[in-house]
Amino acid sequence: xxxxxxxxxxxxxxxDVAEHLGLSVSTVSSSLNGGGTLKESTRxxxxxxxxxxxxxxxxxxxxxxxxxxGTIAYSLPTADDGSVPMLDVEAYMIGARAAAxxxxxxxxxxxxxxxxxxxxxxxxxxxxxxVVLCDPVQGDERLASLERLGVPVVTIERDSSRPxxxxxxxxDYERNTRTLLDHLHERGARRIALLAPDASWSxxxxxxxxxxxxxxxxxxxxxxxxxxxARINHDAYVDALELLGSDPRPDAxxxxxxxxxxxxxxxxxxxxxxxxxxxLIAIGGDSQAAEHGDPPITAIDFQPALQSELAVQMLxxxxxxDAVEGPIVSESMLRVRASSGRGQxxxx
Amino acid sequence: xxxxxxxxxxxxxxxDVAEHLGLSVSTVSSSLNGGGTLKESTRxxxxxxxxxxxxxxxxxxxxxxxxxxGTIAYSLPTADDGSVPMLDVEAYMIGARAAAxxxxxxxxxxxxxxxxxxxxxxxxxxxxxxVVLCDPVQGDERLASLERLGVPVVTIERDSSRPxxxxxxxxDYERNTRTLLDHLHERGARRIALLAPDASWSxxxxxxxxxxxxxxxxxxxxxxxxxxxARINHDAYVDALELLGSDPRPDAxxxxxxxxxxxxxxxxxxxxxxxxxxxLIAIGGDSQAAEHGDPPITAIDFQPALQSELAVQMLxxxxxxDAVEGPIVSESMLRVRASSGRGQxxxx
Numbered sequence: 175x176x177x178x179x180x181x182x183x184x185x186x187x188x189x190d191v192a193e194h195l196g197l198s199v200s201t202v203s204s205s206l207n208g209g210g211t212l213k214e215s216t217r218x219x220x221x222x223x224x225x226x227x228x229x230x231x232x233x234x235x236x237x238x239x240x241x242x243x244g245t246i247a248y249s250l251p252t253a254d255d256g257s258v259p260m261l262d263v264e265a266y267m268i269g270a271r272a273a274a275x276x277x278x279x280x281x282x283x284x285x286x287x288x289x290x291x292x293x294x295x296x297x298x299x300x301x302x303x304x305v306v307l308c309d310p311v312q313g314d315e316r317l318a319s320l321e322r323l324g325v326p327v328v329t330i331e332r333d334s335s336r337p338x339x340x341x342x343x344x345x346d347y348e349r350n351t352r353t354l355l356d357h358l359h360e361r362g363a364r365r366i367a368l369l370a371p372d373a374s375w376s377x378x379x380x381x382x383x384x385x386x387x388x389x390x391x392x393x394x395x396x397x398x399x400x401x402x403x404a405r406i407n408h409d410a411y412v413d414a415l416e417l418l419g420s421d422p423r424p425d426a427x428x429x430x431x432x433x434x435x436x437x438x439x440x441x442x443x444x445x446x447x448x449x450x451x452x453x454l455i456a457i458g459g460d461s462q463a464a465e466h467g468d469p470p471i472t473a474i475d476f477q478p479a480l481q482s483e484l485a486v487q488m489l490x491x492x493x494x495x496d497a498v499e500g501p502i503v504s505e506s507m508l509r510v511r512a513s514s515g516r517g518q519x520x521x522x
Numbered sequence: 523x524x525x526x527x528x529x530x531x532x533x534x535x536x537x538d539v540a541e542h543l544g545l546s547v548s549t550v551s552s553s554l555n556g557g558g559t560l561k562e563s564t565r566x567x568x569x570x571x572x573x574x575x576x577x578x579x580x581x582x583x584x585x586x587x588x589x590x591x592g593t594i595a596y597s598l599p600t601a602d603d604g605s606v607p608m609l610d611v612e613a614y615m616i617g618a619r620a621a622a623x624x625x626x627x628x629x630x631x632x633x634x635x636x637x638x639x640x641x642x643x644x645x646x647x648x649x650x651x652x653v654v655l656c657d658p659v660q661g662d663e664r665l666a667s668l669e670r671l672g673v674p675v676v677t678i679e680r681d682s683s684r685p686x687x688x689x690x691x692x693x694d695y696e697r698n699t700r701t702l703l704d705h706l707h708e709r710g711a712r713r714i715a716l717l718a719p720d721a722s723w724s725x726x727x728x729x730x731x732x733x734x735x736x737x738x739x740x741x742x743x744x745x746x747x748x749x750x751x752a753r754i755n756h757d758a759y760v761d762a763l764e765l766l767g768s769d770p771r772p773d774a775x776x777x778x779x780x781x782x783x784x785x786x787x788x789x790x791x792x793x794x795x796x797x798x799x800x801x802l803i804a805i806g807g808d809s810q811a812a813e814h815g816d817p818p819i820t821a822i823d824f825q826p827a828l829q830s831e832l833a834v835q836m837l838x839x840x841x842x843x844d845a846v847e848g849p850i851v852s853e854s855m856l857r858v859r860a861s862s863g864r865g866q867x868x869x870x
Contacts, residue, residue: 244647245633261619271609271618278636283648285593285633288626299592300631301649466814 191224245283246489247302248273248482249316251309251375252289260289260407263433264461265478266308269330272479273306276486294319304489306330306482312374326492328485332376332501340500341492343485345476347377347458350506351384354428354456354474357508361515363426363454365395367417369410369438370430372400381430381458397424401434409437418445418453425453426514432459435471455513470511480504539572593631594837595650596621596830597664599657599723600637608637608755611781612809613826614656617678620827621654624834642667652837654678654830660722674840676833680724680849688848689840691833693824695728695806698854702776702804702822703736705856709863711774711802713743715765717758717786718778720748729778729806745772749782757785766793766801773801774862780807783819803861818859828852 192202197220205212205220248270250260260266274284285300297305297319304326310317310333317336320327328341358366368385371378382398389396399417401410410429414437418424429438435457439449447453449469457464460475481504491498540550545568553560553568596618598608608614618634625632633648645653645667652674658665658681665684668675676689706714716733719726730746737744747765749758758777762785766772777786783805787797795801797817805812808823829852839846 242647243649244644247631261622267615267619270622271615274609274618274634277634278638281636281638283595283633283635283639285631286622286625287631288629290626290629291631296592299590301591301593462810462814466810 191220191227194227195220195223242303242493243301244281245285245300245302246273246277246486246493247285247287247297247300247305249287249291249305249307250289251311260308261286263407264463265432265459265476269308269478269482273482273486276483280486280490282490291316292319294323297323297325304328304493306485306489309375309377312376326489328489328492328500330481330485334374334376334379341488341498342501343481343488343504344501345377345481345506346503347380348384350458350474350476351381351428351430352388353506353508354458354472355385355388357472357510358426358428358454358456358514359392361426361450361454365397365422365424366426366428367397367399367424368428368430369399369401369413369417369434371406372402373406377458378430385428407433409440410434411437411440414438414441415444418442418447423447423453427453427455428458429455430458432457432461432464432473435461435464435467439467449513450515454515460509465509465511469513472511472514473509474506475509476506477504539568539575542575543568543571590651590841591649592629593633593648593650594621594625594834594841595633595635595645595648595653597635597639597653597655598637599659608656609634612811613780613807613824617656617826617830621830621834624831628834628838630838639664640667642671645671645673652676652841654833654837657723657725660724674837676837676840676848678829678833682722682724682727689836689846690849691829691836691852692849693725693829693854694851695725696732698806698822698824699729699732699776699778700736701854701856702806702820703733705820705858706774706776706802706804706862707740709774709798709802713745713770713772714774714776715745715747715772716776716778717747717749717761717765717782719754720750721754725806726778733776755781757788758782759785759788762786762789763792766790766795771795771801775801775803776806777803778806780805780809780812780821783809783812783815787815797861798863802863808857813857813859817861820859820862821857822854823857824854825852 188202189199192199195202201212201216202220205217250266261270270286277284285302287300291297292315302325305320307314307316307327307329309331310329312333313335314333317327317329317333328343329339330343332339332342332344355366368382370382385398386396399413401413405412414434418427418441427438429435438455442449442453449455456472458474460473464471464473484502484504488498488500488502536550537547540547543550549560549564550568553565598614609618622632633650635648639645640663650673653668655662655664655675655677657679658677660681661683662681665675665677665681676691677687678691680687680690680692703714716730718730733746734744747761749761753760762782766775766789775786777783786803790797790801797803804820806822808821812819812821832850832852836846836848836850
């Protein structure tokens with residue numbers, strides 16, 4: 175460790191270059207940073223001396239000159255208490271991985287931000303050249319802070335207070351919800367319940383609106399259970415229990431998030447409800463566990479890797495000042511499995 | 523949200539504190555930053571007023587004072603061509619997720635660095651307060667650069683040119699290799715082959731050394747196939763084909779990395795080798811696919827989440843200047859599955 179200290183103290187500074195040349199620090203700084211009104215021969219002399227002496231610009235100087243740090247941030251959604259480890263949700267982990275790979279391809283690092291990040295100081299410390307913001311809430315504080323700082327942002331799903339925001343990749347949850355409802359209806363369900371978070375995420379809002387519209391169009395009863403904020407990222411066991419314990423019982427359930435799957439399945443076990451014989455189940459969001467579990471669960475795969483890749487690519491264009499066309503609607507896929515019945519769906 | 527915005531626009535500056543106290547800005551600054559030759563009573567007065575007025579230091583002030591950005595970096599291994607997306611290896615993804623969660627818990631962001639990162643400038647731009655370096659090669663350039671910069675590093679596995687490096691979390695690949703060999707031997711294997719990368723990763727070196735020592739101790743033939751650098755992160759199909767096509771054929775195979783699993787299985791199919799009837803298989807590194815595939819594959823689970831969590835905790839202690847005890851040997855688990863035979867292993 176002593177060696178390290180010594181090595182560090184020998185680092186060449188801009189002052190060393192100035193002393194070596196008999197020039198002022200500000201002249202050397204201007205020469206290296208492109209400012210001022212110096213002769214090109216002076217600049218060249220400074221550059222050569224800096225190279226010979228092994229001067230490397232500090233992070234601050236580089237960032238100042240280019241306005242870049244070579245990092246982009248990937249900001250996961252937070253629940254109201256800010257404590258939920260969203261990376262434990264498989265889709266976000268897959269999204270983060272795809273974002274990192276897309277960033278790496280462009281030579282950028284990817285910073286995963288802590289859920290506690292707040293305000294402009296927090297973002298300044300991260301020092302990202304741009305931010306991919308996952309699932310903003312309505313009037314998202316992070317988005318507002320970043321705009322005040324002039325940091326380019328691309329969101330995955332919308333801040334619903336900004337209907338015209340173009341820098342967004344969306345899985346189109348209205349369409350996805352209709353796809354799930356149509357599928358369950360084709361499989362014979364007539365009392366389809368919805369389990370969704372009581373949150374201002376646009377995906378939740380779009381899901382609930384689409385469900386209500388679809389119910390009206392089909393003359394179906396609306397059976398909606400909104401999960402209160404305090405339980406928003408729990409496994410939804412309590413909520414599923416109440417919803418499925420009602421009389422008459424729903425004959426199908428759409429759980430709007432993959433993380434509700436374990437609680438829904440546990441509630442079915444505890445109530446003695448057979449899947450798919452007594453209840454069809456479909457979830458908004460896919461996972462390995464949904465695919466390989468018992469029973470396998472029908473799901474909307476909103477392709478989180480594709481979404482994150484598209485978001486990073488859009489963000490890099492914003493950072494580079496290139497033209498950006500948005501919003502982008504990314505494709506989602508219906509994965510039909512045993513939980514929605516054993517029949518064949520036409521066209522599925 | 524409007525409230526929050528309003529609060530933000532009233533942000534307290536160092537100037538507000540100065541005006542409130544009737545002191546100069548530089549006096550307030552010195553008081554808060556520890557410079558200058560002020561009386562302790564003045565410093566205390568300033569600190570109290572700053573706290574009462576809700577003053578929070580800016581990024582620049584914080585970074586300047588503490589030399590901190592509130593980010594730690596997680597640096598994945600690179601192959602020789604630097605192009606391999608290591609996050610696609612499940613264990614690294616799980617490790618990165620655990621590292622992020624451990625960083626978040628301490629209020630830090632986690633930066634995943636691109637495989638192209640080189641030299642001090644690159645690390646300066648990232649601006650991390652410390653780095654977790656996964657699987658350094660011998661004489662790792664990243665480790666050397668970071669030491670020159672004085673940035674604290676913790677490695678997962680060793681740089682084998684630094685046998686006394688204390689800041690390391692290791693899965694103990696010598697012990698793991700012996701565990702796999704003993705298990706296969708107990709299951710009746712007498713010609714156990716090894717497939718390992720020809721790389722200077724300490725995990726590979728330890729694996730190969732332990733294999734050779736074990737073979738000597740058991741009077742067994744050494745059947746080793748080293749995967750050349752150009753194919754080091756491919757699926758090992760070509761290498762498995764050659765190894766398993768030899769005569770006499772091995773009766774068991776240890777593939778030292780999880781990413782070799784698909785190629786090994788394909789080679790077995792193409793050669794018509796039944797698992798486990800004609801060949802027992804075990805791999806160093808676990809995955810969902812190893813667990814749920816057909817057949818399920820016996821594996822060493824070196825618990826990448828635990829390793830990364832321990833590494834981040836050690837790194838945070840280094841950053842804070844706390845005492846660090848290393849190296850840490852993290853526990854690995856043998857996961858016995860169908861690929862190593864259907865018998866019961868005593869004590870497994």
